[in-house]
Amino acid sequence: MQLVLAVIEAAIRRTAVGIAYHELSVSIIIGVCGGSGSGKTTLSSKLVEQLGDHRTACLSFDSYYHDFSHLSPAERAEVNFDHPDSLDEELLLAHLDALRSGSSIGVPTYDFASHTRSDEIQLVGPAEYVVIEGILLFSSPLVRERLDHLIFRDCPSGVRFERRMLRDVETRGRTPDSVEAQWKTTVQPMHEIYVEPHAAFADLVTRHGYDLERAVDRIVEALELEKPLVGCLDEWPSSTVLARR
Numbered sequence: 001m002q003l004v005l006a007v008i009e010a011a012i013r014r015t016a017v018g019i020a021y022h023e024l025s026v027s028i029i030i031g032v033c034g035g036s037g038s039g040k041t042t043l044s045s046k047l048v049e050q051l052g053d054h055r056t057a058c059l060s061f062d063s064y065y066h067d068f069s070h071l072s073p074a075e076r077a078e079v080n081f082d083h084p085d086s087l088d089e090e091l092l093l094a095h096l097d098a099l100r101s102g103s104s105i106g107v108p109t110y111d112f113a114s115h116t117r118s119d120e121i122q123l124v125g126p127a128e129y130v131v132i133e134g135i136l137l138f139s140s141p142l143v144r145e146r147l148d149h150l151i152f153r154d155c156p157s158g159v160r161f162e163r164r165m166l167r168d169v170e171t172r173g174r175t176p177d178s179v180e181a182q183w184k185t186t187v188q189p190m191h192e193i194y195v196e197p198h199a200a201f202a203d204l205v206t207r208h209g210y211d212l213e214r215a216v217d218r219i220v221e222a223l224e225l226e227k228p229l230v231g232c233l234d235e236w237p238s239s240t241v242l243a244r245r
Contacts, residue, residue, distance in 0.1 A: 061133065082186045157191075
C-alpha cells in the first residue's frame with residue numbers, strides 16, 4: 001500500500017515538471033525500469049509489438065555504457081557496471097531530445113564481452129512512440145524529466161538472480177562463479193540503492209506473477225486512450241478505468 005501511495009504521489013508531483021518541454025514533443029517517450037532479470041526487456045518488446053514497430057522506436061540504456069577501451073581488460077573487470085557513473089547519460093539525453101524533436105540518432109553498439117563500443121551504430125528514427133528500458137533508467141532526474149510515462153517492473157530477487165545466471169552464462173560467456181560474485185558484490189547492492197527506491201517515481205508498477213500479456217494489453221489501451229498510467233497494475237479494475245493525474 002505504501003508503494004502504491006508513493007507512486008500516485010510521484011505522478012501528481014510530475015504533472016508540472018517539464019510541461020513546456022513535453023508540449024513540443026513529436027514522440028511519446030515510455031520508460032521501462034526494473035532490476036536485472038526483472039522482465040523489463042520482455043515487457044518493452046511486447047509493448048513495441050502491440051503498439052506496432054512501424055510507429056515505435058526502441059532503445060536500451062545498456063547501449064549507452066561508456067567505452068572502456070582505454071582500460072586494460074583487468075581494469076575493465078573492476079568497473080561497477082551497476083552504478084550510474086558507468087553510463088553515458090549525456091549522450092542518452094541528447095538522443096532523447098533529438099528523437100523528441102523529430103531527428104534520427106545513431107545508437108552505439110556495445111560489446112559486453114570486451115566492455116567497449118564497436119564502430120557500428122544503429123540508426124533509429126523518430127517515431128510516435130519511443131520505448132526505452134534500463135536498470136538505472138529512473139536513477140537520473142534528467143532522464144526522468146524526459147519520460148512521458150514511467151513503468152517499473154517489480155520482481156523477486158531470487159527470480160532475477162536465476163534469470164541473470166542463465167543469460168550471462170549462455171550469452172555473455174561468463175562462469176557461474178563470476179556471475180554469483182558480481183551479483184553479491186555489485187548487482188544486488190546497487191539495486192537496493194539505485195533501482196528499487198526509484199519505483200516510487202513510476203506511474204505504473206507491474207509485478208512478477210501478473211499476466212504479462214494482460215498487462216501489456218492494459219498499458220497499450222491506456223496509451224491509445226491517452227490516459228495516464230497512475231498506480232499499481234494489480235489495483236486496476238477490469239474495466240481499466242484509470243485515475244487521471
